[in-house]
Every structure is written in C-alpha cells, then in structure tokens.
Amino acid sequence: MRARFTLADIQQHALAIVDRDGLAGLTMRSLAASLQTGAMTLYNYVDSREALEELVVDAVSALVEIPEPTDDWLADTRAVATALWRTFRAHPAAIPLVLTRRTSSRASLAPAEALAAALARGGMDGVDLFVAFRTVSAFVMGIAQNELAGPLSREDDATSAAQRVATLAPDALPTLTKIAPVGATFTGHEFERGLTIVLNGLVHTPRPPASTGQASGLS
Amino acid sequence: MRARFTLADIQQHALAIVDRDGLAGLTMRSLAASLQTGAMTLYNYVDSREALEELVVDAVSALVEIPEPTDDWLADTRAVATALWRTFRAHPAAIPLVLTRRTSSRASLAPAEALAAALARGGMDGVDLFVAFRTVSAFVMGIAQNELAGPLSREDDATSAAQRVATLAPDALPTLTKIAPVGATFTGHEFERGLTIVLNGLVHTPRPPASTGQASGLS
DNA sequence: ACCTGAACACCGTTCAAGT
DNA sequence: ACCTGAACACCGTTCAAGT
Numbered sequence: 034m035r036a037r038f039t040l041a042d043i044q045q046h047a048l049a050i051v052d053r054d055g056l057a058g059l060t061m062r063s064l065a066a067s068l069q070t071g072a073m074t075l076y077n078y079v080d081s082r083e084a085l086e087e088l089v090v091d092a093v094s095a096l097v098e099i100p101e102p103t104d105d106w107l108a109d110t111r112a113v114a115t116a117l118w119r120t121f122r123a124h125p126a127a128i129p130l131v132l133t134r135r136t137s138s139r140a141s142l143a144p145a146e147a148l149a150a151a152l153a154r155g156g157m158d159g160v161d162l163f164v165a166f167r168t169v170s171a172f173v174m175g176i177a178q179n180e181l182a183g184p185l186s187r188e189d190d191a192t193s194a195a196q197r198v199a200t201l202a203p204d205a206l207p208t209l210t211k212i213a214p215v216g217a218t219f220t221g222h223e224f225e226r227g228l229t230i231v232l233n234g235l236v237h238t239p240r241p242p243a244s245t246g247q248a249s250g251l252s
Numbered sequence: 253m254r255a256r257f258t259l260a261d262i263q264q265h266a267l268a269i270v271d272r273d274g275l276a277g278l279t280m281r282s283l284a285a286s287l288q289t290g291a292m293t294l295y296n297y298v299d300s301r302e303a304l305e306e307l308v309v310d311a312v313s314a315l316v317e318i319p320e321p322t323d324d325w326l327a328d329t330r331a332v333a334t335a336l337w338r339t340f341r342a343h344p345a346a347i348p349l350v351l352t353r354r355t356s357s358r359a360s361l362a363p364a365e366a367l368a369a370a371l372a373r374g375g376m377d378g379v380d381l382f383v384a385f386r387t388v389s390a391f392v393m394g395i396a397q398n399e400l401a402g403p404l405s406r407e408d409d410a411t412s413a414a415q416r417v418a419t420l421a422p423d424a425l426p427t428l429t430k431i432a433p434v435g436a437t438f439t440g441h442e443f444e445r446g447l448t449i450v451l452n453g454l455v456h457t458p459r460p461p462a463s464t465g466q467a468s469g470l471s
Numbered sequence: 472a473c474c475t476g477a478a479c480a481c482c483g484t485t486c487a488a489g490t
Numbered sequence: 491a492c493c494t495g496a497a498c499a500c501c502g503t504t505c506a507a508g509t
Contacts, residue, residue, distance in 0.1 A: 132401070135401040135402075143424075146426075150426075168449050182353060206365045219379050230384070233453040233457045292495075301483060
C-alpha cells in the first residue's frame with residue numbers, strides 16, 4: 034500500500050495539537066486519532082516519540098520567515114533574530130521542545146545559517162564569527178526561556194510575578210521585588226532592547242588575537 | 253508517625269539520580285527506591301511529578317556559589333553569571349529542567365537577585381534595570397541551551413557537528429559548514445567571550461528616555 | 472513497503488486503609 | 491499528620507499478522 038501520509042501532514046497535525054492542547058496533549062494516540070489512524074501507523078513515519086518531537090521543532094523552524102539579505106549586516110542580524118523570536122512567541126507551547134530537542138534538519142538550520150551569514154557579512158570569521166553566532170543565538174533562545182519559565186516571567190493566573198516574589202521573601206530579594214512590577218507593565222519590548230544591547234556589544238568588543246589554531250579574521 | 257524525610261533528602265536523591273541516570277532515570281518509583289520506600293510515600297512531600305522536577309531545579313540553584321559583592325559592579329555581574337554557568341555545566345542532565353520548569357523558591361531566586369543587585373549597583377534602575385537583567389539572564393540560559401541542543405552543540409558520539417551539518421546540505425549551509433569545525437575545536441571559551449560582548453553592550457548602549465510609566469533612572 | 476490490532480512494560484496518580 | 495500497597499488510567503513501543 035502506498036504511503037497515506039507525508040511527513041508534512043504529521044508535522045502539521047502534531048503542531049496543531051501542541052498549539053491547541055499543549056505539549057501534554059500530544060501523544061502517539063492523540064496524533065494518530067487526529068490523522069484518523071491507529072497509533073502504530075505513526076511508526077511507519079517516525080522512529081519514536083523523541084523523533085516526533087524533533088519533527089515538531091522542525092515544523093516551528095520552518096515557519097520562521099527568513100528575511101532577504103540587504104547591504105546592512107547589522108539590520109539583517111536583527112531581522113533574523115526578530116523573525117525567530119516572533120515565531121517562537123506564536124507557538125509558546127512548543128518552546129520547551131525548541132529549547133530542549135536537538136535537530137539538524139534543513140528546516141531548523143536554515144534560520145541559523147541566515148544568522149551566521151549576516152554576521153559573516155559584518156566581516157567576522159573563524160572564532161570571532163563562532164562566538165558572535167553563539168552569543169546572538171543564545172540571547173534569542175534565552176529570551177524564549179525567560180518568557181516561558183524565567184524568574185520574572187508573566188503568569189497565567191492572576192498572581193503577578195511581583196506578588197509572588199514579594200510574598201516569598203520581600204527582604205531577602207529587594208532588587209527583584211523592585212523590578213518585578215516593571216516586568217509586569219513593560220511588556221514586549223525587552224527583546225528589542227536586549228537585542229540592541231547584544232548587537233552594540235558585538236560592535237564595541239575588540240577581537241582578541243587568535244589564541245587557538247583558528248584564524249581570528251580581519252579587523 | 254514523624255516525617256521520615258526532609259525535602260532536602262528528596263532533592264539530593266533526585267538530583268543524584270538525574271546526574272547518574274539522566275532525566276529519564278528519575279521516576280517516582282526510582283526515587284522511592286533510592287530512599288528505600290514505596291512510591292506513594294513521596295506524595296506526602298511532593299504534590300506531583302512536576303513539583304518534584306521543580307525541586308530538582310531548586311537543588312541545582314542552591315549549588316550556585318554566589319560571590320560576595322565588591323565595589324566593581326561589572327566584575328560582580330560577570331562573577332554571578334559565571335557561577336550560574338559553572339553550576340549548570342556540572343549538572344548537564346538537569347539543564348532541560350532548568351530551562352523548562354518555573355520555580356519561585358528562595359533557592360532559585362537567590363542567584364537572580366544577586367545578578368539584579370549587581371546591575372543595580374551599576375546605576376541602573378526601572379526599565380533599564382529590567383532590560384539589563386533580562387538580557388544577561390537570557391544569555392546565560394541561552395548558552396546552556398546552545399550547549400545542550402543548539403545548532404552547533406557538541407556531540408555524544410563520534411559524528412561531530414561539522415560532519416553532521418556538512419552531510420546534510422553543504423551548499424545550502426555554507427556559513428554553518430565553515431563555523432562548525434571551529435565549534436568543535438574552540439571549546440569552553442564561548443561563554444566568557446560572549447559574556448564580554450553582552451557586558452560591553454550594556455556599557456555602550458545609551459538608555460532611551462522613559463517611554464512607559466516606569467522611571468528610567470539616572471544616566 | 473506500509474498498515475494495524477493486541478499486548479506488554481512502565482509510569483503517574485487515586486483510593487482506601489493503616490499508624 | 492504521615493505511611494503504604496493495590497489498583498487504575500494512560501502512554502510508548504514490541505510483536506505478529508496482515509496488504
């Protein structure tokens with residue numbers, strides 16, 4: 034019998050379930066039901082639950098709208114990072130998978146390549162390029178983590194981060210207690226402003242002479 | 253009957269299991285066995301598996317050696333961030349939990365408070381302090397993510413990230429293909445150098461005038 | 472090659488009964 | 491209040507049989 038499904042079918046249904054019912058809602062059985070088959074059918078397409086989750090990460094990555102390169106590498110770097118962040122925000126229930134599952138599919142590496150390429154256009158290479166890539170990439174993933182489960186993340190229920198922190202130990206955590214209400218109010222711009230900080234750092238950090246075997250590039 | 257265990261007992265055994273057997277090795281039953289009881293006994297101390305995982309995150313957070321404040325806020329910021337990173341690296345199997353589980357215990361907030369306090373000593377407050385805190389925090393968590401599951405992370409088995417990337421699509425991913433071998437060689441210094449970039453960015457980024465209701469502080 | 476139901480091992484948790 | 495075994499619902503996956 035011919036293949037009834039494509040990998041894309043499976044990815045779409047799986048991501049839809051995660052978006053609708055959360056991560057816990059995605060099981061082999063629930064996905065199979067969504068595709069109107071038995072659970073075992075899925076194993077013709079996917080090795081394991083783990084592999085299925087990687088497929089979901091790929092599906093999310095494929096939704097990143099990678100911007101066309103311009104002649105402004107800094108703006109390009111910002112654009113790719115922003116595109117990633119926008120996609121993650123649109124699928125918050127999938128963020129734990131994005132943070133946690135390793136993929137090396139074309140789909141998931143395409144945004145990474147775009148980011149690295151933009152930085153390379155800035156004149157970096159070798160170790161410098163690697164460090165810059167890691168730094169920007171870490172910032173983007175870390176902001177996703179902060180949003181999801183960070184110390185001052187927003188709440189689902191009524192209790193704000195401010196209240197939670199204050200209730201816990203108002204005296205032991207004076208600075209957090211002071212910041213917490215800011216986090217609750219000032220929402221949605223941490224990413225842009227934080228990214229500006231990181232990119233400014235990139236521009237203002239002198240590149241040390243190559244210490245390993247790798248060339249440090251120009252500048 | 254008096255309580256046979258303390259929460260600290262449970263945390264220690266749970267973290268030990270995660271360190272030894274990985275995250276999948278930690279189950280209610282395996283933890284109970286480690287404590288020489290039945291699985292149900294654990295529910296006298298912990299509400300659910302989810303709560304147990306938060307307890308593991310607390311246990312890891314408690315291991316962070318928070319440095320004493322000095323008169324150099326930048327050095328202090330660096331020291332707290334480095335202490336966090338060192339602790340995460342020492343318990344790699346727990347990183348998925350650290351990235352994913354939300355805690356608001358004293359233990360987990362103490363390093364966050366130390367980080368925020370160091371930045372506050374740098375003269376930031378209000379929105380600026382919030383943004384700075386989020387940015388440094390995101391970088392630290394993101395580096396942990398990169399190490400664990402990022403695009404150029406190191407491998408358990410023989411196949412290097414370089415090979416993996418190259419095999420997949422050498423032409424479509426030229427920049428990553430070029431960087432990949434650097435990641436394999438240049439190991440352990442991305443954090444320091446990336447942190448320098450972020451901190452330089454902090455110092456070199458002008459603070460915009462307050463746009464929300466929050467005061468933007470001095471400078 | 473792909474499909475699929477039955478069955479198995481395992482896991483979190485409820486229940487009910489103990490002290 | 492804390493302990494605990496039996497039992498239940500659920501989940502990933504193996505097996506064996508089909509086309």
